[in-house]
Amino acid sequence: MPRRSRFARELPAAHRPRPVADLREEGVTRSVLAGPRWRRTSRGFYVPADDEGRTDPEATPTPTQRILDVTLLVPKAGAIRGWAAAFVCGVDHLDGRDPYLMAPLPILVYQGKDTGRQTIAGVTFSREQLPPSDVEQLHGTTWTTRLRTAFDGGRLAPCLAEGVAFVDACAHHRLVDLEELGAYTADHPRWRGVEQARLAVSLADPAARNPWESRLRMCYMLEADLPRPEVNRPLFDRDGNLLGMPDLLDEEAALAVEFDGEGHRRRRQHRGDNVREEGFESAGLTVVRADSLDLRDHRPELIRRLHSGRHRGLRRDRGYDSWTTVEPQWWLDAYGTDGLLTDGEKAAILGQYDG
Template structure:
């Protein structure tokens, strides 16, 4: 059985905001609301306070009273509700929270650190209303909006890769949609991002690494999560990025890779690849967050080492053996 999307899994751990009038009728007065047991979610609405960081799902529920009759949740929050777990509203570079986007044809409120109001008309097909959740933008529209609102082409590609992988958005349909809405600000960025987007990513950081590899290091587009085998058909590894010409495997090490058993497995896999004459380089988020100049130089040096290797020692293959094809049918 597949795991529940994070939004659904977090719902039992959340509290719905209640209006002041409702709370007063329940015997909860101003003095209680001013204490540590209650948290103000928005003007005139409160909920029981929670320990620890606020879950993305709770943040979304907190803004529902602000929607009124015309508001629709968009952006990362709409993606998260629909099942894009990797778009959780947390800034990957600072750890801070992105505001929740509310789209409405009539703007009557000011944006804040929690919410960002965007004026816009949505077609009927652009909106869906999941059970027990307020209206959100449909996946195709969500991808388009997130892609055009992204602060850079790289982050736009991240959004597209995630939506293609986790919500099965079809790239050609997105390109058509963006072309039909070319007059909207940022549509050109979505069209450019669609040229870079690929299926099959395993994390957003993998996409950031790939964009750095191609755009900043200026190297040819690598294969993504390509299985590699030895000449006897034994599985060697599936690096995040692989350039067959350079025999270069570029791996992103997330927090998961620092866990002891996973770290050991990574080391063994790296040894197998290197024994087959594959050049391996490992990158983590700090390399991408900080000044990328040293990282770009490292990537280029790795590529140069790979292109200068003695190819007669290559004992790897991209040909998938029959047992692998059967397993993945």
């Protein structure tokens, strides 16, 4: 069964804003609208506040609800862009939350050149160019196309690492083909941020499974100044058994770099990680683990650990290596040769081999 996107899962519990006039006709008084049961989304529009797929009414609305809140604000010549356009198309990890501050990011809207400037909390409006070929209709609203969404995400991100994380996510979820995105980028040579977009496309890898893996890879390459690693490459022992799929692999140094997300703290997942790490080390690999705190608060120390791990790997006795990247026939028969697995496939594979 195809994976249902987070947007699709959240949509049944979300609400499109309704005008005050309609609510008043149904008997909803102004005092009720001002109470805890309704939430104002913009001038003259409200949604129920107690049924947005949340257990805490004071919590931030779901990404899907935040997006629906804005749909009525999109002018005729405009479109929603950025993370919201990607999220609607199934890129669950681009959910509108700042990865470091954990605060909601604004929803980005092209408003067109002939529309007066607007200021609304949680929404950022732009008057940049938006040709008709760069928009599409979906769920009754206008969005930037997938190519334009990925292009904007790469060029307008606050830094190159975040641009790569955005493009990685779009490529991983097959919103865009990197070759097509590169050609699209080349066709817009004078646009703001295009040089960052070019670099983001050149550094992107569709095998990255989440933005934190992408950030770790950029730290490895751009800040630690280490060679480009392979991403989620399956490793096997001499008998063709799967050892695991490290998030990053420096094949020359036999260095496996793993990112520990929140799921890795669960007991079953943690046990599997330990078993897999022991298997890597028994086969001659050096393992370095990192998490979001390393990238947020301990980056210099992380860079030292990466250099140390690579140094140890380069000095190893290669005669004891018992791992290979050569894929056995059973793997090729099951998963093909493109190296791209869905998140569910990788989780199932690693769960099977973790026991």
